[in-house]
Amino acid sequence: MTNNENFNKKSDVHLVINIAQQMLTLYEYDKEVTQYTVSTAKNGIGSQQDSGCTPLGKHFIAKKIGANEPMNAVFIGRVPTGEIYSAELGKRHPERDWILSRILWLSGLEEGVNKGSNSQGGCDTYQRYIYIHGTPDSEPMGAPLSHGCIRMRNEDIMELFERVEEGTAVTIIAN
Numbered sequence: 001m002t003n004n005e006n007f008n009k010k011s012d013v014h015l016v017i018n019i020a021q022q023m024l025t026l027y028e029y030d031k032e033v034t035q036y037t038v039s040t041a042k043n044g045i046g047s048q049q050d051s052g053c054t055p056l057g058k059h060f061i062a063k064k065i066g067a068n069e070p071m072n073a074v075f076i077g078r079v080p081t082g083e084i085y086s087a088e089l090g091k092r093h094p095e096r097d098w099i100l101s102r103i104l105w106l107s108g109l110e111e112g113v114n115k116g117s118n119s120q121g122g123c124d125t126y127q128r129y130i131y132i133h134g135t136p137d138s139e140p141m142g143a144p145l146s147h148g149c150i151r152m153r154n155e156d157i158m159e160l161f162e163r164v165e166e167g168t169a170v171t172i173i174a175n
Helices: 087-092 156-165
Strands: 013-018 023-028 031-037 057-065 073-076 078-082 099-108 131-134 150-152 171-172
Touching: 023 156, 099 156, 131 156, 150 156
Parallel strands: 013 171, 131 150
Antiparallel strands: 013 023, 023 031, 057 099, 057 171, 073 078, 073 099, 099 131
């Protein structure tokens, strides 16, 4: 579902992703609980289709994917392949953008900003397949290197996955 029905305004948990700091902060009852270093888009900030950018604004977790998969499980098209990531698998498939362990699929809440379209075309976070997801542990964190998603360490995404639910608010800010 890409509509706002899944958005949980009453949740005690919300996430803030700060692009300048490359940091994801989890809040409970408006109190900072923990922070995770992340990696956002190499192409910077933006919401247009095919831009490879990370969108700003108010979002929510539309879908949680991978609950029963092992750490380093490989996903293609949000479906586990049965593979477990290793350095050897990475060398055999250097063309892949590795999505590992867990997926938190984001949906935008702001029409024309990160939902639907605007004068430049599509700008819909959900339709762009923007996730918070695990990435190979060999990939650096704290530096913008993704294709638009928010990458996390596998241990971190697995921990975060257990602390949030579908509908949890996610705000992405520039700084």
